[in-house]
Amino acid sequence: MHLQNDLLLKAAKGEITKRTPIWLMRQAGRILPEYRAVREKARDFKTLVKTPELATEVTVQPVDILGVDAAIIFSDILVIPEAMGLNYEMEEKRGPVFPDRIKSIDDLKKIHVSNADELSYVLDAIRLTKRELNGRVPLIGFAGAPWTIFSYMIEGKGSKTFSEAKKMLYTQPAFSHQLLEMITQSTINYLKGQISAGADIIQIFDSWAGILSPDQYQEFSLKYISKICDVINEVPKIVFAKGAFFAREPFNSLNCEVIGLDWNMDIKESRKLMPNKVLQGNLDPCALYGSYDDIKNEARKMLDAFGSTKHIANLGHGLYPDIEADKVKCFIDTVKEYGESLRR
Numbered sequence: 353m354h355l356q357n358d359l360l361l362k363a364a365k366g367e368i369t370k371r372t373p374i375w376l377m378r379q380a381g382r383i384l385p386e387y388r389a390v391r392e393k394a395r396d397f398k399t400l401v402k403t404p405e406l407a408t409e410v411t412v413q414p415v416d417i418l419g420v421d422a423a424i425i426f427s428d429i430l431v432i433p434e435a436m437g438l439n440y441e442m443e444e445k446r447g448p449v450f451p452d453r454i455k456s457i458d459d460l461k462k463i464h465v466s467n468a469d470e471l472s473y474v475l476d477a478i479r480l481t482k483r484e485l486n487g488r489v490p491l492i493g494f495a496g497a498p499w500t501i502f503s504y505m506i507e508g509k510g511s512k513t514f515s516e517a518k519k520m521l522y523t524q525p526a527f528s529h530q531l532l533e534m535i536t537q538s539t540i541n542y543l544k545g546q547i548s549a550g551a552d553i554i555q556i557f558d559s560w561a562g563i564l565s566p567d568q569y570q571e572f573s574l575k576y577i578s579k580i581c582d583v584i585n586e587v588p589k590i591v592f593a594k595g596a597f598f599a600r601e602p603f604n605s606l607n608c609e610v611i612g613l614d615w616n617m618d619i620k621e622s623r624k625l626m627p628n629k630v631l632q633g634n635l636d637p638c639a640l641y642g643s644y645d646d647i648k649n650e651a652r653k654m655l656d657a658f659g660s661t662k663h664i665a666n667l668g669h670g671l672y673p674d675i676e677a678d679k680v681k682c683f684i685d686t687v688k689e690y691g692e693s694l695r696r
């Protein structure tokens with residue numbers, strides 16, 4: 353279908369656009385009262401994710417309310433371990449928990465490489481969202497990077513250090529590779545399914561990239577992201593690896609169009625290290641706790657540093673739940689006005 357607003361897709365391909373496009377990680381979430389109302393109706397997070405009509409509703413909300421240039425399908429990266437056979441619970445305040453985490457090679461018997469049909473509720477939500485968006489903006493599909501998914505499957509819950517997962521890399525590298533390979537194949541099946549269902553572009557979230565050493569990152573994460581990128585060629589790809597400042601040189605030769613930056617990564621330095629890539633990011637989400645004037649200044653400073661091409665505006669990580677929606681809107685509007693004033 354013809355897109356009325358194709359700024360994101362054009363910018364992702366490195367084309368010149370009339371202004372810099374903007375979307376935000378975690379834009380469909382708890383910052384919007386309209387989201388919380390739907391979330392209450394669904395009662396719990398997983399029901400929301402698994403009910404395509406409700407997932408569609410919260411996916412479209414930020415497009416209507418915040419005016420972002422793309423929608424991102426409402427789901428979670430942890431649907432992959434679940435499809436592979438490892439159930440998770442989303443506990444209020446605590447976050448995700450896997451009651452039967454993977455402890456040893458024996459536990460591989462409990463799981464399998466999942467196919468796209470096992471995540472048909474996400475694919476249905478994508479089809480429904482595409483219909484609902486009716487070409488207004490592109491739809492972003494996503495998955496976690498194999499290393500980040502591995503971390504949750506081994507650790508069994510969120511963690512600051514993920515030391516159980518890292519212990520596995522040091523003590524059982526062959527087993528680690530076996531599990532990472534299973535996750536990679538499941539993720540490829542899933543992303544191909546999302547694209548067939550209508551996703552216009554995809555993002556891979558490597559949220560726990562920053563806890564590995566550069567060598568480990570190459571061996572246990574980048575290798576598998578690279579495998580995924582090499583077989584997905586239907587749509588543009590964004591790779592966001594939080595904390596992986598040390599991997600920017602190798603990212604420059606990854607088979608993807610866009611690399612996401614967190615706020616620790618200097619913009620000019622990142623341009624030098626990744627001349628082949630479109631860059632996405634990278635305002636510190638905490639900057640949105642500032643005054644309206646501060647937000648405008650921070651946004652303009654960021655836009656000045658990136659320049660007017662090969663940039664997709666975003667945060668350096670997801671929105672926090674207690675950020676005010678009006679402050680978020682101020683950031684989005686500043687990005688939009690900045691581009692329009694430059695090219696008038």
Ligand SMILES: Cc1c2[nH]c(c1CCC(=O)O)Cc1[nH]c(c(CCC(=O)O)c1C)Cc1[nH]c(c(CCC(=O)O)c1C)Cc1[nH]c(c(C)c1CCC(=O)O)C2
Pocket residue numbers: 376377378379380381382391397424425426427428429430442446447448494510557559594670
């Ligand atoms: C690590 C990770 C997860 N999930 C995700 C990541 C990668 C991005 C990142 O690094 O933050 C990805 C994700 N999770 C969610 C989306 C939706 C799309 C979007 O708006 O970006 C996306 C892209 C919804 C969600 N996923 C979750 C919520 C909050 C659940 C609720 O409404 O109670 C939402 C809106 C729950 C979740 N899901 C996860 C955690 C740790 C938690 C609990 C803590 C938290 O809320 O941040 C795992």
